[in-house]
Amino acid sequence: MPAEELTPEPIRIVIADDHAIVRRGLRTLLDAEPGIEVVAEGGTVDDARRYVRGHHPDVLVLDLNMPGEPTLTALPDLRNEFPDTQIVVLTMQDEPAYARQALSSGVLGYVLKEAADAELVAAVRAAARGESFLNPRLGAKLAAAPPPGPPGGLSDREAEVLRLLALGYTNTQIGERLFISVRTVETHRAHIQQKLCLSDRPALVKFALDHGLVGQGS
Structure with missing residues (x-):
């Protein structure tokens, strides 16, 4: 008999965004994709840390602006504490400085909320493979604006x-x-x-x- 084909494990996702309606939309978008499973969602960096610690997801989808601990300053600690969970940032902020800081902290994906429907799934799949994904328009801005000195x-x-x-x-x-x-x-x-x-x-x-x-x- 031929060997049974193994079904790949789904990409397990934790979502952190302080707006419940946004979380529901993101969950609906991601859960509709084959091979992707949302395992938890929360509204703060503390929620994200707790759920990542408990569920060990492949990817954390993280909003940049949530109450409590500032997300940007938390990114290095999240990467250090959870090296096996990749991070995709989802934000309205299209200023190169924010993207540059996030990427330098070890984030693999940077997606603008206005393009989430088209880009978030691709960013999650890329991050799960250990590859980076950057919104193309923002990437052009980064290339055109080299980082300034302090x-x-x-x-x-x-x-x-x-x-x-x-x-x-x-x-x-x-x-x-x-x-x-x-x-x-x-x-x-x-x-x-x-x-x-x-x-x-x-x-x-x-x-x-x-x-x-x-x-x-x-």
């Missing part, structure tokens, strides 16, 4: 310290996140204040927001 003459490390400061991290937390001492964080902060001629935290936070160091939406 604003205000800051070094890359100073810009990262300022970004974390603007997100509300303490000096101790910044040191732990960047694997540097608190004294080194304080030195970076002093250099930032000198270069920008800014002396208080609110002014530093405003500078970070005004210069795109902190995402303000998706």
